[in-house]
Amino acid sequence: MEKLILEGNLAEMKVTGLFGYPVEHSLSPAMHNNAFKELDLNYLYLPFAVKKENVEEAVNGIRGMNLRGVNVTIPHKQKVIPYLDELSEEAKLIGAVNTIENRDGKLIGYNTDGRGFIRSLREEGSLDPKSKKALLIGAGGAARAVAFQLALEGISELYISDLNFELAQNLAKDISNKLNIAKVESIDTIDLNQTVSKVDLLIDATPVGMYPKVDVKPVVSTGSLHKDLLVYDLVYNPLDTVLLKAAKRSGAKAVSGLGMLLYQGAIAFEIWTGKDAPIAVMREALEKGLKY
Secondary structure, three states, rough: OOOOOHHHHHHHHHEEEEEEOOOOOOOOHHHHHHHHOOOOOOOEEEEEEHHHHHHHHHHHHHHHOOOEEEOOOOOOOEEEEEEEEOOOHHHHHHHOOOOOEEEEEEEEEEHHHHHHHHHHHHHHHHHOOOEEEEEOOOOHHHHHHHHHHHHHHHHOOEEEEEOHHHHHHHHHHHHHHOOOOOOOEEEHHHHHHHOOOOOOOEOOOOOOOOOOOOOOOOOOHHHHOOOEEEEEEOOOOOOOOOOHHHHOOOOOOOEEEHHHHHHHHHHHHHHHHHHOOOOOHHHHHHHHHOOO
């Protein structure tokens, strides 16, 4: 881990951080502290190991200690909500918060995961999801953020699959009940390969292929991938998963999850500081911290 050297007026320093458990291996402190340094901001980002029984006290501590804000990660993204004063539209829809802003004592919860995904999709994949068709594999927390954001961006057809079919069904129903998009449908895993042939975008929101189990085969058959497809794997360690390697061989465009991690952090940075995030510096910090 990089040695942290504090500079500037400590009494006036604005403190941000990460609430989660565990948090020891998070890449966020390096990403944010390098960004603060790049813009010469008197800010600091710290990891806070918050146990589940201490969530309320931790959230109240944001106000009590006058922290500028925090990111929230597993397993507290839902648990923090009752202790906040206000939620953004995305956070309300998704039912989870990954960023909290302390605005003069008012705690506002955001979910920047979905917006981070869309920003990465546009900037790294050169794809605007409006009126496109997408297949989302996985229906967990990250998938939920991605699914709702795609719906908000005007996706025309969204197919959701999960090994736990009930999870996929519930997510599809939730989107249909809350938002008006042309078509959202849960599909069984046996229909995955057939569905791939009719979509523009394939998103794998499962941990398959993540370090250290980098050789595990994807849920979808790599033979079903085609050149008109953009394949987005939310896994970022390794950067080149088995799925993304197969996508490149098929002529499809391939994007790793590092961009989503980067841009969700950049949006949080911009919420706290009011400054444009130094993307190149933040990306370099993330890449340097990867284990694989």
